[in-house]
Amino acid sequence: MKTRRKKVAPSAPLLPKCPTGINGLDEITSGGFPRGRPTLICGEAGCGKTLMAVEFLVRGATQFGEPGVMMSFEETEPELKANAASLGFDLDRLVRTRKIALDYVHIEPSEIQESGEYDLEGLFARLNHAIDSIGAKRVVLDTLEALFGGFRNEAILRAEFRRLFRWLKSKGVTAVITGERGSGQLTRSGLEEYVSDCVILLDHRVCDQIATRHLRIVKYRGSLHGTNEFPFLIGGDGISVLPITSLGLTHEVSTERVGTGIPRLDAMLGRRGFFRSSSILLTGTPGTGKTIVSANFADAACRRGERTMFFSFEESPNQIIRNMHSIGLHLDPHVKKGLLQFHSTRPSLYGLEMHLATMFKEIATFRPQVVVVDPITSMMNTGTPSECRAMVTRLVDYLKANQITSLFTSLTRGGHSLHQSEAAMSSLMDSWLLLQDLEGNGERNRVLYVLKARGMAHSNQVREFLISNHGVDLVDAYIGPSGVLTGSARAAQAAREKADALAIIQDGARRRREVERKSHALDRTISGLRSEREAAEEEVRQINAQVGRRTRLLTTDRIELGRLRQADSASAPDNHTGMKKEPKLP
């Protein structure tokens, strides 16, 4: 939107614009209708021509200080007031305060006879009077074509129309003329040949039993304008046109991270969660807990004090709140505080464009920081794949441009087509989480893994996703011989591992005890041997002592004998006595 305005800025002085004040229309027309020139709004019956014209006048009178004249050829003044009231406009008050002048022109062909020449000076006089009486800057003629039914002389009428538009231009008022769509041309009586500056075509198409209003600028002389068909809606507060052109990939990025509300999931995403204003896709088969993850995400955002908008296409707000109570998640306080807003609609309520338009409008009003769409696939069934892809692109672009973190859930049918159906959408998404059911051992278990997460480190692990009455948790899944083990198989595996571990511990203890016993036995043997050795040493000592004593005795004996015998030969008696005395020893 901003880029468009910038682009147009230099050409603005060339063609002054008259802002319509209609949501989105000024963006498409780069500023509004051409000021001081007539604009033609054409379309089939019931497509909102008159309402658009009325809103143009009311907005002009209330927002831009430009009084307006409404000359109606079809609806009476009370009818106009009642119709405008449905858009929340108080025409009566505006008329009383002389901001708007209403003039109902009654044409009853059966009451009018023609005789001779005439012109439409009466109409000019009336219009001129109405314009001058309130100093009008805007004029609406709705529907001028009704005059063709009132006057037989078409040549005069056409000449007068040409004069009328010239006169309106010279009067300097910005005029809006409405016209009924004709076959083969824009209006039934070719009004477009007089109004050549700006032509807007409204359309109300039914596709697959779903009606969507579209607006297209057929031509706009001297100005850039959006050329696409833009959906628009008539709501309780006027018309909203959605300028859903691709904004280009120029949005700002954030390095800030936002938590998911599931600590283990944050841990899988580099401990800090997703990037702010990124788009996250959460795909899963039915019953895998997509809404639960979304609700956790919303809850975490609300806890951070961020405004969160929850678009639900399957459940009513109360149902979501009730269901989340069962896992211990209380969303109602956030709703009461005004942080969380639910918006539940059936996908079949209206077409894709209308859905998108409604969402844009809600987002623009609520200005959330986090948006959850649960599930985006519901909408996919209301259009062709290419339309859906375009729609998601525009939604993602819009959210990113507004720095909104978005979580989309996507329902997939089980089986191998999982990736195919999402491949187109995934390229738009920054992160992709996958929830899956694993069936085995007579049970179904949920697993979650991060398929991609642009620009951040993320775990490659498959985690089992557990939902209990106090919230959700992710636990490590076991990888068994036959693949990932979850649920009771995981529990069994865990028990088995526990048992194994216990067995190892017990075995170790037993072996330790055995070794200890053995070493004790050895110790005992060692101490026995030691005492034996000590005994031997003791004996040795005793022997040594005895030997010493005997030696000493012998010596003293020999000396004694020698002394007694007075012998000088020591050898013979020495042996003799030695041998003899030995047995005497104890």
Added chain:
Amino acid sequence: MTPVKRSKPSRRRPVDTWDLRLYVTDDTPRSRAAIANLRSICDTHLKGRFRITTIDLAKSPERAKGDQILATPTLVRRVPIPTRTIIGNLSDIDNALAALDLNTNPHPGKTAESRKK
């Protein structure tokens, strides 16, 4: 239908005067032609039983709304009812007379008489 039509004018005799309003814009040849044509028709067919009010929308545009005037010149026959609206400068006299229910009775006196009865 017929008895009602008869009785009404007979009861309100003074209202029998035709009340005609001629809306014109400015003093243009067309306006003057319209005024002249109307006068000649009235003088011929309604001798003295008519009142013409000429309204110039260029001077009093606010009066256009009341009689739902778009084209000028426009002649509005307010009395007798039903109201008739004839647009144009009345140059096509036969057409104008038909529109005013005057052509079938070329003699105004007779018309008045038949009406009264």
